[in-house]
Structure formats: C-alpha cells, structure tokens
Amino acid sequence: MPDVTITVNGKREVRSVETRTLLVHFLREQLRLTGTHVGCDTSQCGACVVHLDGRSVKSCAILAVQANGSEITTIEGIGTEEQLHPMQEAFREHHALQCGFCTPGMIMRAIDLAIRHSEADETTVRRELEGNLCRCTGYQNIVAAILAGAVAMRPHV
Amino acid sequence: MKRYGIGQSVPRFEDSRLLRGRGRFQDDRNLPGQSYGVVLRSPHAHARIVSIDTAAARAAPGVLAVYTGEDYAADGLGMPKATLPRKRPDGSPMFAPQRPALVVDRVRYVGDPVAFVVADSLAEAKDAAELIAIDYEPRSAVTDTAAAASSGAAPVWDECPDNISNIVEKGNKSATEAAFARAVRTIKRRYVITRVHAQYMETRGALGVYDEGDERYTLYTDCQYPHRVRNMLCSTVFRIPESKMRVVSGDIGGAFGSKGWQYVEHRLVLWAARKLQRPVKWTCERSEAVLADEHGRDSVGEIELGLDGDNKFVGLRLHLIGNIGAYVGSDRNLLVPSMMIGTAVGVYDIPSAYALVTGVLSNTSPTAPYRGAGRPEAIYLIERLIDDTARELNVDPLELRRRNMIPANAMPYQNALGCYYDCGDFLANMDMALAAADYAGFPARREQSRARGMLRGISVANAIEQAASPAQSEFAEIRFDTSGSVQLLMGTKNQGQGHETTFKQILHERLGLDPGDVHFTDGDTDQVAFGMGTNGSRSTVVGGSAIYLAAEKIIEKGRRIAGHMLESAATDIEFAHGRFLVAGTDRAVSLKQVAAAAFVPARLPLGFDGGLYESATYAPSKDTYPNGCHVCEVEVDPETGDVAVVNYVIVDDVGTVINPLTLKGQIVGGIAQGLGQILMERVVYDDTGQLVTASFMDYAMPRADVFSHITVKSNPVPTKLNPLGAKGAGEAGCVGSLPSIMNAVMNALEPVGVRQLDMPATSDRVWKAIRSVAKENGK
Ligand code: FES
Numbered sequence: 021m022p023d024v025t026i027t028v029n030g031k032r033e034v035r036s037v038e039t040r041t042l043l044v045h046f047l048r049e050q051l052r053l054t055g056t057h058v059g060c061d062t063s064q065c066g067a068c069v070v071h072l073d074g075r076s077v078k079s080c081a082i083l084a085v086q087a088n089g090s091e092i093t094t095i096e097g098i099g100t101e102e103q104l105h106p107m108q109e110a111f112r113e114h115h116a117l118q119c120g121f122c123t124p125g126m127i128m129r130a131i132d133l134a135i136r137h138s139e140a141d142e143t144t145v146r147r148e149l150e151g152n153l154c155r156c157t158g159y160q161n162i163v164a165a166i167l168a169g170a171v172a173m174r175p176h177v
Numbered sequence: 178m179k180r181y182g183i184g185q186s187v188p189r190f191e192d193s194r195l196l197r198g199r200g201r202f203q204d205d206r207n208l209p210g211q212s213y214g215v216v217l218r219s220p221h222a223h224a225r226i227v228s229i230d231t232a233a234a235r236a237a238p239g240v241l242a243v244y245t246g247e248d249y250a251a252d253g254l255g256m257p258k259a260t261l262p263r264k265r266p267d268g269s270p271m272f273a274p275q276r277p278a279l280v281v282d283r284v285r286y287v288g289d290p291v292a293f294v295v296a297d298s299l300a301e302a303k304d305a306a307e308l309i310a311i312d313y314e315p316r317s318a319v320t321d322t323a324a325a326a327s328s329g330a331a332p333v334w335d336e337c338p339d340n341i342s343n344i345v346e347k348g349n350k351s352a353t354e355a356a357f358a359r360a361v362r363t364i365k366r367r368y369v370i371t372r373v374h375a376q377y378m379e380t381r382g383a384l385g386v387y388d389e390g391d392e393r394y395t396l397y398t399d400c401q402y403p404h405r406v407r408n409m410l411c412s413t414v415f416r417i418p419e420s421k422m423r424v425v426s427g428d429i430g431g432a433f434g435s436k437g438w439q440y441v442e443h444r445l446v447l448w449a450a451r452k453l454q455r456p457v458k459w460t461c462e463r464s465e466a467v468l469a470d471e472h473g474r475d476s477v478g479e480i481e482l483g484l485d486g487d488n489k490f491v492g493l494r495l496h497l498i499g500n501i502g503a504y505v506g507s508d509r510n511l512l513v514p515s516m517m518i519g520t521a522v523g524v525y526d527i528p529s530a531y532a533l534v535t536g537v538l539s540n541t542s543p544t545a546p547y548r549g550a551g552r553p554e555a556i557y558l559i560e561r562l563i564d565d566t567a568r569e570l571n572v573d574p575l576e577l578r579r580r581n582m583i584p585a586n587a588m589p590y591q592n593a594l595g596c597y598y599d600c601g602d603f604l605a606n607m608d609m610a611l612a613a614a615d616y617a618g619f620p621a622r623r624e625q626s627r628a629r630g631m632l633r634g635i636s637v638a639n640a641i642e643q644a645a646s647p648a649q650s651e652f653a654e655i656r657f658d659t660s661g662s663v664q665l666l667m668g669t670k671n672q673g674q675g676h677e678t679t680f681k682q683i684l685h686e687r688l689g690l691d692p693g694d695v696h697f698t699d700g701d702t703d704q705v706a707f708g709m710g711t712n713g714s715r716s717t718v719v720g721g722s723a724i725y726l727a728a729e730k731i732i733e734k735g736r737r738i739a740g741h742m743l744e745s746a747a748t749d750i751e752f753a754h755g756r757f758l759v760a761g762t763d764r765a766v767s768l769k770q771v772a773a774a775a776f777v778p779a780r781l782p783l784g785f786d787g788g789l790y791e792s793a794t795y796a797p798s799k800d801t802y803p804n805g806c807h808v809c810e811v812e813v814d815p816e817t818g819d820v821a822v823v824n825y826v827i828v829d830d831v832g833t834v835i836n837p838l839t840l841k842g843q844i845v846g847g848i849a850q851g852l853g854q855i856l857m858e859r860v861v862y863d864d865t866g867q868l869v870t871a872s873f874m875d876y877a878m879p880r881a882d883v884f885s886h887i888t889v890k891s892n893p894v895p896t897k898l899n900p901l902g903a904k905g906a907g908e909a910g911c912v913g914s915l916p917s918i919m920n921a922v923m924n925a926l927e928p929v930g931v932r933q934l935d936m937p938a939t940s941d942r943v944w945k946a947i948r949s950v951a952k953e954n955g956k
C-alpha cells in the first residue's frame with residue numbers, strides 16, 4: 021500500500037492507503053472526519069465536497085493517492101463553536117439546513133463560490149449549485165444564505 | 178414577549194453541530210470489531226429460485242458468513258404481520274403476504290433480498306456476494322398499477338390469483354348513487370399518480386450489536402419510530418421482551434415517511450451480530466436505495482363529480498387503485514392511499530361522497546407513506562377534477578371553487594367521507610393567496626409571455642389534510658437535575674424538522690427555561706420511556722402537547738415545594754416567567770431554586786416525594802386539519818416542452834405557529850418535493866419488471882436551478898383540540914403542491930388544446946402532448 025502525505029485542516033497526515041481508496045473514505049474512515057458525507061455513488065450529490073488546495077472538489081470523485089501532497093480543508097476545518105465561519109453563520113441565520121446532511125458539502129461549495137464570485141446574484145448561485153443536491157429545503161434558504169454569506173465574506177475595504 | 182417563546186423565529190439550536198460537521202449520522206457510527214454486511218438482491222421481477230450455491234462465497238477471503246432464507250427459517254425467526262382489519266371484495270379476509278428477511282424459493286421484485294453476506298471488510302463482503310451462484314427460473318411479472326388488477330395479469334402470489342389484496346370503502350354508496358341520479362351534469366376523469374422514491378440525502382443504514390453478557394441486542398439505525406421498531410422486532414421477529422433490546426437513532430439525514438418502521442436489514446444485522454458475536458454494519462448505497470427502500474404513492478384514480486343546475490357540487494365518487502407492491506410487510510404497506518382518502522372532497526361542501534380504494538399486489542417494491550401518504554393523492558384528484566370541470570363547463574375555476582367552498586361559519590363540518598373539520602377559514606386563505614400572487618394581473622402576464630412565444634398558466638388549489646391521528650399517543654419527559662438544568666426526553670424522532678428548537682421553545686414558553694439549560698434527547702429507547710415516533714404531521718401537535726402537560730405537572734409539584742420554601746400555602750403560589758411567587762407579594766423563588774430544593778429532604782415537607790421529573794403521555798381526541806391555498810404560475814416553452822415555475826404563493830393554516838422560520842422551511846421543502854414529482858421524478862419499471870431508475874443518473878432530482886422563489890404566508894386558525902392550538906405542518910406544503918403545479922401546466926396548455934396529461938410534466942411528455950394535439954388538428 022502506498023503512503024500519502026496530505027495536510028488536512030492544517031495537520032500533516034502521513035498514512036498508507038489502498039490505491040483504490042477514495043478521498044472521501046480516507047477522510048471518513050482513516051481520519052474519522054465524518055463531517056464529509058457520502059450521499060451517492062455516481063458523483064451527483066455534492067454531500068462530499070471539500071477543498072483541495074483551495075478549490076471545491078467532490079471527494080468521492082478522486083482517489084486519496086491523487087490528493088498526495090495537497091492541502092485539504094473539510095467542514096471540520098472552518099469555523100469554531102464560538103466563531104462560525106461567515107458562511108456557516110449565514111446558513112444558520114437563514115435556516116438553510118434542515119436534516120443537515122447536505123450541509124457540509126453545500127457550505128464548502130458555497131465558500132468556493134463566494135471567493136470566485138463575490139458579487140454573485142441569485143441566478144449564478146443557483147447555477148453554481150448544479151452539483152449539490154438537497155432534499156429538504158427546496159434550496160430557497162440555501163440560496164439566500166449563500167448570497168448573504170458571500171457579502172459577509174467580502175474583504176473589508 | 179419571550180425571546181424564545183412560541184411564535185418567535187428562533188434560529189435552530191441543533192445547527193451549531195450540523196454546520197460544523199459534528200452531527201452524528203448513521204454511517205458516522207463505528208464500533209470496535211465491526212464487520213460489514215451486504216445484501217444480495219434479486220435481479221428479476223419475478224422468478225422461482227431453483228438453487229442457491231454459496232460455497233464459493235463462504236470460502237472467499239474475509240468472509241464470516243453467508244446467510245440465506247433457509248438459515249433464517251431454520252433459526253426460527255419470525256416475520257411481522259399486518260393487523261388492520263381489511264377485507265377483499267368478496268368479504269373474505271384480506272390477502273396480506275408477510276415478508277421474510279430473505280426469500281426462500283421465490284423472488285417477487287427487483288431488489289427482493291436473497292442472501293446476506295458478512296465479512297471483515299465491505300470490499301470483501303461485496304466481492305463474496307458476486308460469487309453466490311443462483312439459478313433463477315423467471316416468471317411473468319406485473320408492475321403497472323392498473324394492469325395488476327386487470328384480468329389475465331400474472332399473479333404475484335399463487336394464493337391470490339386476481340392480485341387484489343384488499344379494498345377500503347368510505348362514505349355512503351347508495352346516497353351517492355342517488356345524488357348522481359339527480360345531478361344535472363357529471364364529469365368524470367382518470368388521473369395517474371406516479372411512483373416516486375423519498376431520496377433522503379442520507380441513505381439508510383443499520384448497525385447491529387449483541388451483548389452476550391446481558392443477552393441483549395442494540396440496533397443503531399436511522400428510523401422514524403425507534404420504539405415501534407423495537408416493539409416489532411421483539412414481538413414478531415425475535416420473540417423476546419422489549420427490555421432485551423435497545424434501538425438508537427442519531428441524526429437522520431431526511432426520512433419523509435419512508436424511514437418509517439421495520440426494514441429487513443434491521444433483522445439481518447441483529448441476527449448476524451448474535452450469531453457472529455461481532456457488530457454487523459450495513460449501509461445502503463445510493464444505487465441500492467431504490468431497490469431496497471419502500472416507495473411512495475403509485476395509484477390510479479377514476480373520479481367523478483355531480484353538479485346541479487347552479488354548478489353546486491352534489492356528489493363525488495372515486496375509485497382508486499393503489500399499488501401495494503409485492504408484500505404487506507406490516508400495516509405500513511396498507512396505509513397508502515386508503516387511510517387518508519377522506520379529504521378527497523377537499524374544502525368543498527359535497528353532501529354525498531363515496532370512495533373505494535382497491536389495493537393491488539404487483540412485482541414492485543412495497544409502497545408506504547411518503548410525505549403526505551395519501552393526502553396529496555386525495556387533493557390531487559379533487560383539485561384536478563375541479564379544473565377539468567370548469568374547463569368542460571366553460572366556467573371560471575375560481576368562481577366554481579368559491580361557490581362550493583365550506584364557509585368558515587359552517588365549522589365544525591363533518592365531511593361526507595368521514596372527516597371532521599373542526600376549524601379553518603378556507604375562503605380567507607384563498608383571498609389572501611390570490612392577492613399575494615397578483616392573480617388579477619395574470620392576464621397581462623400571460624399576454625407578455627405570449628408575445629415572447631411562451632405559454633403561461635396559473636392555478637389555484639386548496640389543500641386540506643388529516644393530521645396528528647388520535648390513534649397514537651406521544652410521550653414527553655422533563656427531568657431536572659440538582660443543578661437546575663434539564664433533560665427533555667421525547668418519543669418523537671427528529672429527521673430535520675427542527676424538533677430540538679421547537680420543543681425547547683414550548684418548554685421556554687411554559688416554564689421560562691433558558692434553552693441553554695435544556696438538553697434535548699430523542700431516538701433512544703433506553704433513555705426515553707415510550708414513543709410512537711414522527712409521522713403524519715404529528716410531532717409538534719402531539720409531542721408538543723405532551724410537553725405542555727408534563728410542564729403543568731412540574732408547575733404543580735414546584736408550587737408545593739415553593740410554598741414550603743416560602744412558608745406559604747401552595748394555593749397562594751403563582752407561577753410566571755420561571756418564578757414561583759406568593760400572590761400579592763414580591764417573595765419568590767426561581768424554578769431552578771425549587772429544582773435544587775427538590776433533591777434535599779430537609780428543604781421539603783415531611784414525607785414529600787422528592788425530585789423533579791415529570792412525564793406525560795398525550796393522545797389527541799380527534800384528528801386535526803391543516804389547510805391552505807396554493808397559487809402557482811408556470812411558463813411552458815411550446816418548442817421544447819420545458820416547464821418553469823415562475824411564481825408560487827402559499828397561504829397555510831397549520832394552527833398556532835411555534836416558529837415561523839422553521840415552519841416556512843417545512844412548507845417550502847414540502848412544495849419542493851411535490852414539484853419534483855410533478856416535473857421530473859419517477860420510479861420506472863420497464864415492461865419486464867426491470868427497475869430502470871436506480872441511480873441519480875436515471876432518477877431525476879430537482880436541483881437549485883429548477884426553483885424560483887416560493888412565498889409563504891400564514892393565516893392561522895388555532896384548533897381547540899389540543900392545548901397548543903397546533904394542527905401539524907410537516908406535510909402541508911407537499912399536499913397542495915401536486916395539483917397546483919399540474920393544474921398550472923394544464924392551464925398553460927389550454928390555448929394549444931392539450932386537455933389530458935398525467936404527471937410527470939417532463940419536457941418530453943409536454944412536448945409530445947402539444948405535438949399530438951397539433952397533429953390531430955392537422956397542423
Ligand atoms: S458522494 Fe455524492 S457526489 Fe460525492
């Protein structure tokens with residue numbers, strides 16, 4: 021089994037993995053970071069989204085060995101109980117989660133989206149969520165939260 | 178006004194952990210030494226099993242066991258049995274075939290469990306499952322609802338040649354016949370309600386443990402009714418006292434009715450855990466979910482309305498064929514659509530009505546409650562028929578509704594199918610919705626769309642549904658500890674509705690407790706004494722009322738303790754804002770102080786029963802009837818058949834609103850599921866009975882870009898039937914959304930002459946409908 025070195029939420033992890041291990045399983049099973057969820061087996065739902073070197077990726081669609089040498093941020097790596105990330109705070113305020121299962125993937129996707137389009141409008145947000153499914157909310161509050169979160173994330177000038 | 182009290186839009190307390198990836202969902206739980214189970218499922222819709230050879234699988238690396246139906250039977254394990262007293266058309270008892278955990282000699286649908294493989298790792302279990310050699314002899318199958326009951330259909334069970342499991346009748350048949358004989362006009366239609374899957378984002382799972390020392394089972398699973406799952410497993414499968422089993426459900430990633438009761442995987446992991454002396458974990462994969470789970474809806478209704486010369490409704494008759502699937506594993510598979518068909522008269526004054534529901538067996542996965550569980554079907558039928566009636570009689574559909582609506586001053590109203598509407602103001606709902614949707618401005622908008630080559634349609638649908646059944650009680654317990662903090666234990670089970678928040682709000686309202694001092698617990702049969710679980714829009718109504726009553730008991734006991742502490746008679750003590758006060762004075766003690774004293778004998782009256790923990794088990798006296806009006810506006814592109822919902826307004830009456838923020842979430846989420854069903858979703862079996870929509874590649878799921886803004890307004894008319902005045906909210910959005918969206922599509926298609934179309938209104942189906950009318954007209 022090959023060794024991989026991956027920095028996860030700022031912590032350097034050196035582990036041996038099977039070549040076929042998906043990044044999502046590496047995170048959930050080897051590191052016990054269960055905040056990243058698995059919602060499908062065809063890379064359709066986005067419950068597994070994490071950041072790889074700052075960009076959002078579906079962690080079910082890449083192998084752990086492919087992430088070798090990279091920096092991964094998962095939902096556990098942003099915000100604390102006392103100080104939520106502005107996007108997490110926006111989700112809370114706007115009631116953008118019900119069961120919370122899609123939420124980690126939505127938030128990781130939303131942060132990436134907000135960085136890329138800090139002036140995003142509703143149409144852009146809805147289009148950018150193409151790869152993230154939510155069954156509970158009808159997306160309405162998620163869209164509102166992302167718009168608000170993107171504003172809150174803008175660098176203060 | 179109380180900061181966290183009833184009526185406040187309090188952001189949810191449970192969000193902090195869910196937002197940070199600290200929820201505890203089913204698959205997040207792992208135990209030392211756990212093994213992994215995989216279910217081998219039937220690839221055939223209907224086949225005889227000639228032989229099963231498991232030798233190679235047993236010998237495969239890491240494999241701990243391979244179980245078949247014969248092993249299950251040999252171990253003497255039982256099967257749940259349906260208990261509802263139903264009959265077949267000839268009066269004989271219903272035919273309700275039980276379902277084994279693993280079949281023995283016949284598979285009856287694609288996905289029927291045949292073998293259970295347990296191995297050290299999931300990969301080994303999957304590899305071994307592929308080594309099981311099964312010789313199948315395929316037989317004819319029937320999956321289509323209407324075809325299942327037609328003559329010549331292949332029987333699913335030899336013992337039931339006509340595939341009719343049971344019938345349910347409601348209303349008065351002869352009075353309805355008489356009404357139709359007098360009717361000036363009658364309009365009859367047939368509508369198909371498709372089969373769908375709940376598609377909760379968290380697929381199901383089960384982790385079974387057997388403790389040899391205590392001789393006790395523990396099942397970790399995402400289910401809506403932990404206590405009832407325990408009851409069923411103990412009484413019918415393992416035949417042990419319930420004290421010998423614990424069922425635990427953590428965070429649940431959506432359920433919507435379909436994670437309801439006992440699934441065969443629950444039995445399998447527990448049975449295997451006992452035999453192997455190791456925890457056994459099973460996690461459903463997404464592409465397995467449509468095979469493994471119960472499905473929702475699937476019925477075909479023929480409905481007929483009789484009108485007098487003034488267009489007043491005089492009678493309604495309905496024959497609905499509901500597809501049960503291959504088994505009646507429990508009463509769950511008998512509920513849809515018959516139990517909730519009593520609202521098929523809608524919010525209209527129809528003096529006579531008769532409904533007949535025929536439950537048919539087919540080679541499909543069993544159907545069971547899914548958001549609404551018969552309620553959306555009932556409203557879909559009546560609201561579509563009203564629009565079709567208006568079209569046929571060339572009258573305004575709004576005017577036809579107004580003319581026949583039950584006025585507020587007719588409340589309470591006993592409807593002709595047995596439902597007792599205790600309160601509601603349907604006309605006010607409708608007027609509010611029409612104003613909010615700018616219904617009056619529709620013709621201009623339609624004209625604008627037309628100028629762009631688009632077809633625009635609008636609809637008004639009134640919904641009402643039966644909720645919070647009196648057949649089920651619910652439990653709440655308030656436990657103080659010596660520090661004055663509290664554990665609130667509930668028999669309901671949250672699946673995303675926000676129970677922790679709404680229940681803490683109710684507790685805050687009654688006892689003034691700071692939510693930060695309250696620890697919320699549900700979903701653990703060892704901690705919570707009793708529960709019926711969460712279904713049928715009941716949790717706030719019935720569970721919330723139980724909290725209310727338990728809180729009353731806390732106040733009563735606290736009053737006596739406070740009286741002793743303040744050296745006054747208990748009858749002189751008043752409770753308000755979390756404090757016990759001697760009436761007319763400023764002498765008071767807080768509830769926290771009283772709780773602390775309750776554990777110290779020296780501070781209590783002599784011989785007083787100390788401690789401060791009270792529970793209540795509340796059963797409502799009658800069903801409640803949440804209701805509301807939906808106005809939907811769509812635009813259809815005649816060139817592509819694409820349907821876009823461009824405006825949606827709902828005015829709901831769910832009685833007292835505990836938390837407007839989470840209520841709106843429930844309403845919008847329910848509408849979204851209805852929209853999915855109307856515009857794209859569908860479970861499809863092909864002609865041979867093969868399931869062709871097993872993954873998200875084939876099962877269309879609504880994504881963010883198919884929605885537009887949904888406006889939610891409330892017109893609450895609190896019920897007097899429970900102490901909270903709540904009517905139930907979980908299904909309210911979904912119930913009216915099916916007819917409102919479909920009727921809007923039909924309204925849009927009116928100018929091009931399309932009169933008949935069933936859901937789902939996919940672009941393909943809409944386009945074909947437009948084309949075929951054009952062809953008929955020689956265009
Ligand atoms: S788990 Fe569904 S996209 Fe990754």
Ligand code: FES
Pocket residue numbers: 116117118119120121122123153154155156157378430431673
């Ligand atoms: S909140 Fe449940 S799936 Fe999105």
